[in-house]
Amino acid sequence: MSGLEEPTELLVQVQKSSNRQGETVIQVMRHVDPPSSPGAEDDNEDGVDDSLPMDSSGKKMYPQRYRTAWEEVPAFRDWLMPVPGDPFSAACASCETSMKAHRQLLVEHCKSKKHQRQLGHRNPDFTPVPAARRGRKRPTPSSVTTSSPAPFRRMMKQLRPEREPELEVSYSDTSRVTYAIGLGAQRVGFIGSGSVARSIAKGMLDKGLVVPNKVMVSAPSDRNFETWRKWGCRVTNCNDSVISSSEIIFLAVKPSALEALVADLSVIPEDKSRCFISLLSGVTRERVASLLAARRQLQADMAELHVVRCQPSTPLMIGEGSCSYSAAPDLPHSWLLAVETIFSALGMCYKVEESLMDALAGAFSSGPAFAYAFVEALSAGAVNMGVPWHLARPMAAQTMLGAARMLMETGSTAAELRDEASSPGGTTPAGLMALEKNGMRFAVMAAVQAATERARELGREASVASGDPIG
Known part of the structure; x- marks a missing residue:
């Protein structure tokens, strides 16, 4: 042709x-x-x-x-x-x-x-x-x-471009959530480099949720930067750099420093969606959202800016922590999965109402310190009875660990396990009677009440101080 x-x-x-x-x-x-x-x-x-x-x-x-x-x-x-x-x-x-x-x-x-x-x-x-x-x-x-x-x-x-792996979610009977993959390409930032921020970051790195070069931390001083550098994370003294380069930002400063921190920020960029995770005791999610939105010159309910309030505990560092969080009803499912991915991999995670956050902070964010005080007292009691310190300390810690695992794995209540461990006329009932006589139960309840009231007091404080990290 x-x-x-x-x-x-x-x-x-x-x-x-x-x-x-x-x-x-x-x-x-x-x-x-x-x-x-x-x-x-x-x-x-x-x-x-x-x-x-x-x-x-x-x-x-x-x-x-x-x-x-x-x-x-x-x-x-x-x-x-x-x-x-x-x-x-x-x-x-x-x-x-x-x-x-x-x-x-x-x-x-x-x-x-x-x-x-x-x-x-x-x-x-x-x-x-x-x-x-x-x-x-x-x-x-x-x-x-x-x-x-x-x-x-x-x-x-x-x-053709390779497809991103789909997120696989499995729910267990205890409402804990585990995930098959980490956070993908999302970058994580920390404003504040104290003990709470380090616990979360160390747990995320150890669990493989994020690689070190995708983590950036900012703080007014270089006091804690050496630890972050050893982990391979990026450090800076500029909070704006953390916000501009991250999709997930942890606010880990003292509650009294929140207003000064937000006032020093430049206008928050609108180039991508961001989720701010507030770790501030006593400060409501609505207050954090309103301050950030005002700095961004937008309404607090804009889809590009979201705030989640969390109350974690320091054992998150070893994957055995507890965390409660509150979120807005219209929080996108992708950010809800991101929060669950982080804290479920580091221990136990529950979504609760905002009204319960202060009480949960007083009981369980401060709870590890209460447990350490009991271990210290148990060790001192053993030493007082002639046990060497090098035996008393590890055995007291193992006693707490074993008791906690019995509660988690058997499903029995603390009262049921206490009765099983108490033989009539034995040593355990005598010790329990001494604890009740000296007010141990009411002392612990008073400690939780005092910690909760202090959390609410921190939320009401309006003083503006320097942004020292939590911990």
Whole structure:
């Protein structure tokens, strides 16, 4: 047929193999244009090198996509970061350079002398750019046609962006929630570097919920920064930097410092949705939301800014803490899952009404300190009866641990287990009688009441002081 071009055929070389799970994998290795007729012009008009790059050993390296799992490799996690808009490039935040996203290239870069000199000097303002394109041009639908659709579909399937893993949720009988993955690409910030902030951050890092280079902390002084640096987190004295670079922000300052903290902030950017998790005792969620919204010059119920109030305990650091939180009824499901992901992985997590938060803070946020006081008294009592300190301390701690596990695993009440441990006319009833006679029960109840009233008092304080971290 004169005057009409014949369809161009795409010759595809396909490699068929099996992975470790026994699944068949078909990979498009390359495409070959049909031989041109004599006198035809060269198709490579743009001068791009059609050969694949090689590593130091001379092996060809086929294009790879950037993998977020690389950020968890100990040799990479302190400097590796993705390149926005280019899934085939990677960047080094220490050397401020970009490269192709190939694991072998990352290993070679990690061993280079320049990288060894720059390691540890991370620039938080570094914006990576795509690496220079080298190697074979990837075919696109506009540049090729094919008379064999099946290989072409397989090839285009590889060119599609990888889907994010879906969040899998499973609920247990105790309403605790566990999750299959962490927080994904969300970055976490802490305003305040005290003991509560460190407990939450350490627990999140140990559980793998977030990688260290996605955590930033700010504080007015450098007093606690050395610990955060050892964990691989970024530190700064600027609260605005934490807010602008994070999606989840923990407010871990003293309640009296909240107004001064918000007043010193620049206008909160509106480039993305953010969730502020308030750890301030006695300060209601509505008050925090109104202060932040006023600084942002928006209403408190705007969809881009959300506030959750939490009352955690320091055993979150070892994954055995307790946390209660309150949230607005219209809190998006994605942020609700994020809060549950964090605190359920670090212990026990319950969603409660705002009116219960102060009482829960007085009983269970302060509860570990009450338990430590009892362990100290139990150890001192044993020493008074002749037991050495090096035996009294660990055995008192183990006694508390064993009693707590009995309560959690048997499902029995404390009164039932107390009766089971008490033999008529034995030593345990005599000791319990002494505790009741000296007012142990009422002393503990009075401690919870005093802590609750103090939490409410902190919420009413209007004094503005320096933003010292909690703890």
